[in-house]
Amino acid sequence: xxxxxxxxxxxxxxxxxxxxxxxxxxxxxxxxxxxxxxxxxxxxxxxxxxxxxxxxxxxxxxxxxxxxxxxxxxxxxxxxxxxxxxxxxxxxxxxxxxxxxxxxxxxxxxxxxxxxxxxxxxxxxxxxxxxxxxxxxxxxxxxxxxxxxxxxxxxxxxxxxxxxxxxxxxxxxxxxxxxxxxxxxxxxxxxxxxxxxxxxxxxxxxxxxxxxxxxxxxxxxxxxxxxxxxxxxxxxxxxxxxxxxxxxxxxxxxxxxxxxxxxxxxxxxxxxxxxxxxxxxxxxxxxxxxxxxxxxxxxxxxxxxxxxxxxxxxxxxxxxxxxxxxxxxxxxxxxxxxxxxxxxxxxxxxxxxxxxxxxxxxxxxxxxxxxxxxxxxxxxxxxxxxxxxxxxxxxxxxxxxxxxxxxxxxxxxxxxxxxxxxxxxxxxxxxxxxxxxxxxxxxxxxxxxxxxxxxxxxxxxxxxxxxxxxxxxxxxxxxxxxxxxxxxxxxxxxxxxxxxxxxxxxxxxxxxxxxxxxxxx
Numbered sequence: 001x002x003x004x005x006x007x008x009x010x011x012x013x014x015x016x017x018x019x020x021x022x023x024x025x026x027x028x029x030x031x032x033x034x035x036x037x038x039x040x041x042x043x044x045x046x047x048x049x050x051x052x053x054x055x056x057x058x059x060x061x062x063x064x065x066x067x068x069x070x071x072x073x074x075x076x077x078x079x080x081x082x083x084x085x086x087x088x089x090x091x092x093x094x095x096x097x098x099x100x101x102x103x104x105x106x107x108x109x110x111x112x113x114x115x116x117x118x119x120x121x122x123x124x125x126x127x128x129x130x131x132x133x134x135x136x137x138x139x140x141x142x143x144x145x146x147x148x149x150x151x152x153x154x155x156x157x158x159x160x161x162x163x164x165x166x167x168x169x170x171x172x173x174x175x176x177x178x179x180x181x182x183x184x185x186x187x188x189x190x191x192x193x194x195x196x197x198x199x200x201x202x203x204x205x206x207x208x209x210x211x212x213x214x215x216x217x218x219x220x221x222x223x224x225x226x227x228x229x230x231x232x233x234x235x236x237x238x239x240x241x242x243x244x245x246x247x248x249x250x251x252x253x254x255x256x257x258x259x260x261x262x263x264x265x266x267x268x269x270x271x272x273x274x275x276x277x278x279x280x281x282x283x284x285x286x287x288x289x290x291x292x293x294x295x296x297x298x299x300x301x302x303x304x305x306x307x308x309x310x311x312x313x314x315x316x317x318x319x320x321x322x323x324x325x326x327x328x329x330x331x332x333x334x335x336x337x338x339x340x341x342x343x344x345x346x347x348x349x350x351x352x353x354x355x356x357x358x359x360x361x362x363x364x365x366x367x368x369x370x371x372x373x374x375x376x377x378x379x380x381x382x383x384x385x386x387x388x389x390x391x392x393x394x395x396x397x398x399x400x401x402x403x404x405x406x407x408x409x410x411x412x413x414x415x416x417x418x419x420x421x422x423x424x425x426x427x428x429x430x431x432x433x434x435x436x437x438x439x440x441x442x443x444x445x446x447x448x449x450x451x452x453x454x455x456x457x458x459x460x461x462x463x464x465x466x467x468x469x470x471x472x473x474x475x476x477x478x479x480x481x482x483x484x485x486x487x488x489x490x491x492x493x494x495x496x497x498x499x500x501x502x503x504x505x506x507x508x509x510x511x512x513x514x515x516x517x518x519x520x521x
Contacts, residue, residue, distance in 0.1 A: 012260040017090020019485035020266030021210025026509030028223035039231040040086035048201030055200035061086040071414040076361035081412040083450040089211030096323035099144040100495035113340040119388035122490040125471040134503040142180035156320025161379040165434035173328040180208040198322035249405040266484035269454035289475040296395040300492040301451035303385035307431030309440035310374040317349040331494040339422040343385025383427040388417035458487035472511040
């Protein structure tokens with residue numbers, strides 16, 4: 001379906017990933033006309049590449065960005081702060097599939113953790129019980145294993161090493177995870193073939209992605225106009241402060257304007273604030289929807305790091321599902337460990353090209369070569385924990401450098417909070433102990449990769465001066481503008497965020513449809 005650019009009845013959604021792609025389908029199923037703008041190209045399951053470097057060039061967001069702050073990523077990857085995707089389906093083409101609900105106490109971090117110096121903690125303006133029905137709908141939509149009677153995935157060798165170590169350390173909650181990857185054929189998608197290239201796009205379609213689930217379903221309604229290679233530049237508004245259109249550049253650099261009834265921004269927590277900040281005007285001099293000065297602030301990326309260990313016998317960690325293994329025991333809030341909040345330990349495997357880049361960035365020599373020689377004997381885990389939101393951790397517009405469309409590139413500034421550092425060190429210690437308990441020869445503590453869980457920057461709040469949007473993602477300042485991605489998160493929790501993003505999108509779609517029916521939009 002193609003809608004006219006002067007059609008004021010459409011809802012324009014920027015970004016086709018977990019938030020935008022899901023929202024588009026949910027609205028289309030409810031009879032709402034949607035124009036979906038995606039900056040990247042469209043791939044298929046057959047065009048995905050089971051080759052790390054080639055796939056990285058195919059689907060990753062490689063537009064230049066800059067970094068600042070003391071975080072390790074700024075030193076190791078100064079122009080790649082985030083490992084996300086620029087393609088139809090967004091980062092749902094790249095994600096590992098881990099689908100976890102945020103815990104009750106994590107929705108109330110400010111109340112439960114108390115005042116933490118240097119952190120900008122806030123309670124979510126909704127509760128787990130309010131979101132629970134939408135979590136259930138999201139789990140069914142994604143086909144999350146260990147929910148709705150869906151079997152768990154089998155454990156590969158990497159998981160078996162983790163499980164054995166978990167038993168040695170006395171952990172009680174270790175299994176192959178709640179994964180949005182089919183353990184058996186379901187909903188027209190095949191079962192997992194254990195190919196091991198989950199980060200490169202799933203060639204079997206077993207892993208849920210909006211690319212081949214939500215977006216085709218939306219297109220079948222006749223209500224979706226998907227426009228690829230279209231990069232949003234600005235959101236325009238009228239004299240009353242109501243969003244009226246989105247200005248975007250196509251793949252040839254030609255600039256267009258699409259009129260809109262409402263605008264929903266789901267560009268990930270770097271591109272979403274970038275777009276709002278670039279939409280400044282006389283009425284909104286500091287950026288659209290930014291009367292609170294919170295747009296771009298409170299950037300979170302989860303407290304991460306990896307632990308790899310080599311063993312006497314081969315492990316072949318790369319065979320099988322990348323992240324089908326998790327220990328959740330450390331996700332509790334227990335300050336006796338020296339930090340607030342908690343973390344998960346999840347199996348991970350990266351191929352030789354990325355292992356060479358990430359194991360110890362910039363390293364070379366005999367020790368590095370020995371580690372690479374032992375690749376087939378490695379097991380690995382990824383740490384993902386709740387980092388502290390800080391107003392000074394933020395996305396801003398570069399003051400001198402623009403992209404090919406003349407839009408200022410984003411700068412991502414981040415400094416680890418001391419709570420983050422204490423959590424990471426504890427996780428390194430526990431991960432090392434786990435592998436040591438089952439006979440590890442060498443253990444490698446790997447610094448964080450470029451960020452995959454980008455959160456915050458347009459946080460929810462009850463009061464307009466404390467955030468950007470309400471609990472439905474509706475802007476406090478611009479009543480027909482919505483935030484529809486992980487930018488909404490006031491805090492990050494310990495859990496992988498995609499399931500929550502999808503649940504929020506389902507809930508937001510209901511809200512938008514109701515507002516349209518009441519002529520409030």
